[in-house]
Amino acid sequence: MLFVCAKEGKYVAKIENNGVVEENEETEEDGKGIPRKRARGCSTVKCGCKAHLLIKYDKWSSKWKVTVFTDAHNHPLVTPSKRMRMKSNRHMPKAVKNLTKAFHKENLGIFKVTSIFGGEHIGFDNRDCYNHLRNVRHRELDGGDAQSVLVYFRNRQAQNPQFLYAIQCDDNGRALEAMGGCPPTSIITDQDMAMKVAIAQVFPNTRHRLCIWHIKKKFVEKLSQVYFKKSKFKKDVKICIWATYRKEDFEKRWIELMKENGLESNEWLQQLYDIRESWVSVYNRGTFFAGMNTTRRSEGVNSFFDGFVTSTTNLKEFVVKDDQALKRIVKRENDEDFESEHKFRIVNDNEFLLKHGAKIYTRNVFNKFNDEMSGVFHYKVEEVGNANGIQSFIVKSKEHEVKKFEVPLDLQTYMGVCECQNFEFVGILCTHILKVFVRLDIDAIPDHFILPRWRQKANKFRIIDSEGLVHDDGKEESEALRLGHMCQESTKLACLAAPSNEAYMIYIEAMNDLSKKLLKVPKNTPNLNLIVLDPILMI
Known part of the structure; x- marks a missing residue:
């Protein structure tokens, strides 16, 4: 048995193909070599050291004997403090490997493993941790991405018989089936023509809207000569798009803007105007969008997978990370439920509408409701007519006389609608209707103005995973x-x-x-009803 120094031998480069230095040829299917260029600045530990040890097994004495020993090294020896950096001394204990996998699963920095175990003293570093994860991935994907996903699903089903999965082999009409046959109320996408056609075909009754952020981004690209001028164009465009509550007002302001800035013949703006119903707020405020205008930031799928998925994530990891992302969302909802149910909002005793809102709304929704209530003092109300029990009110701004909204209200049922359509679009009463309620001394929000999705305990129950059932106390x-x-x-x-x-x-x-x-237990339980939660907005 021969033992040699780690620096034994010499690096041998291949000089081929017109003098280009190459190494380590790969092989094609036909057996021909594929030359690979040597990386710039590469190095080698080989220096031709002759130090070695040869031992042989003596079968007569049943002992190993040293037959040759040469200790003449032609290089400086590694000091004891640095010997762990040598390849022969590198070693990852099982505990380190397990912790590395656990950190990766929970999206924690792998470099922390080295700090925890003192890798420089044991014999591993960050690179060893990443290499270990790479090897784990390769083992998991021996049968391919798709096969690994199937194995993962089968394991989940073995752990929890109620876990169901299905593999679809075609792409015809599966989006609607995935949502239990219940189409979404509204969808926001970018200006992708393929999505537009598909949505119109699969969800014919769903309100499809274009992302305003993507359109605003193009204003900078298409109209830079006007957009960055020292003019009111940028400000006027924002007012026209965001602060217009009547369709005729938007169309009038848009035409005036085009004339003022000499943009009547701009083809891109004309195309935008032709499809205005698919992106301008005033044309979509009659449909519930939960107040969303864009697929960007927290409203997009990118936020859902933030910190879980990267460009190197394979299909198997994606499915696992999707599970983790869902659990993060559930945890956040549980945290918010706790905050809403067990922490009380501080409200003055004489603010009855706010007190009622604090009791029924979740914490975040109440904050938005409170913002609307805060604006009540900036408006005044006038009664302008009564027909068939419907009283019409004009709510005017005290600062801007031109800013006024008509609010027709049934004085018996308190059913009504405001011109701004904030309730229809966001799901929260606007300042204008609340001003009318204050005028009429209405102390509680009518039930038809409270969306179930905004109530505390809106999450009646759900199964998170194989660990068990999560439900509210006292609920069947x-x-x-x-x-x-x-x-x-x-x-x-x-x-x-x-x-x-x-x-x-x-x-x-x-x-x-x-x-x-x-x-011996009775089979029928009174008041046992399956609760169906509200449809969820799909973006």
Whole structure:
């Protein structure tokens, strides 16, 4: 058995193809070599050191004997403090490998593993951690991305029999099926023609709107000669798009803007005007969008996967990361539910509408409702007519006389609508209707102006994962959810009992006793209703 120095031998470069220095040829399917250029500035530890040790096994004495030993090194020796940097001394303990995988799974920095274990003293560094993750990925993807995803789904189903998955082999009409046949109320996308055609075909009754952020971005590109001038154009465009509440007012202001800036013949602006109903706010405020105008920032899919998915994420990792992203969303919702239910908003006793809003709305929605209430003092109300029990009010701004809104209101049911259509678009009462309520001494928000999605405890119950059922205290679970939860628990017990006959007999005996007890329990439970949550806005 021969032991040599780590610096034994010399690096041999290949001089081929007109003098180009190359190394380590790869091979094509036809067997021909593919030359690969040597990376610039590469180095080698090889220096032709002759130090070596040769030992042989003596079968007569059953001992190993040293036959040759040469300790003449032709290079400086590595000091004890640096020996862990040598390849032969590098080693990742199992605990380090497990922690590296755990950090990667939870999207924590891998470099922290080295700091925790003191890798420089044990014999590994950040590069070893990344290499270990690479090897893990390769092992998981031995059968390919798709096969790995199938294996992952099967494992999830083994852990939780209620976990369902389906593989679709075609692309015809699957989006609607994925949402249980219930189309979304509204969709926001960019100006992609393929999506426009597909949405019109699959969701014919859904309000499709274009992302205003993408359109505003093009204003800078297409109209730079006007947009960056020292003029009112930029400000006037914003007012025209965002602060116009009547269609005729928008169209009038748009035409005036084009004339003032000499843009009547601009083809791009003309095209935008022709499709104004698909992006200008005033044409879409009658449809519920939860106040969203853009797919950007927290409203986009990028935010959902932020910190979980990168350009190097493979298909198997994507499915796992999707699970983690969903759990993060659920955790945030649970945190917000706790804040809303167990922390009380501070409101003056004489502000009855605010007190009612604080009791029913979640924390974030109440803050928006409070903003609308704060604007009440900047408006005044005039009664302008009454027809068939419908009282019409004009709500005017005290600062800007031109800023006024008509609010027709049924004095019996308090059903009404404001010209600004804030409730229809955002789902929260506007300042103008609230001003009328204050005028009429209405102390509570009428039920028809409270969306179920904005209420506290809007999340009645849900199954997060195989760990169990999450539901509000005092709420009846549906039969389907109870069945799923019991199947999960029964499966866990069955897995514990399966390995041994003794455990199996204990399990069967306990199940028989349980069956006798359950047969004595009445089957019908009063007030057992499956609660269907509100449709969710899809973007």
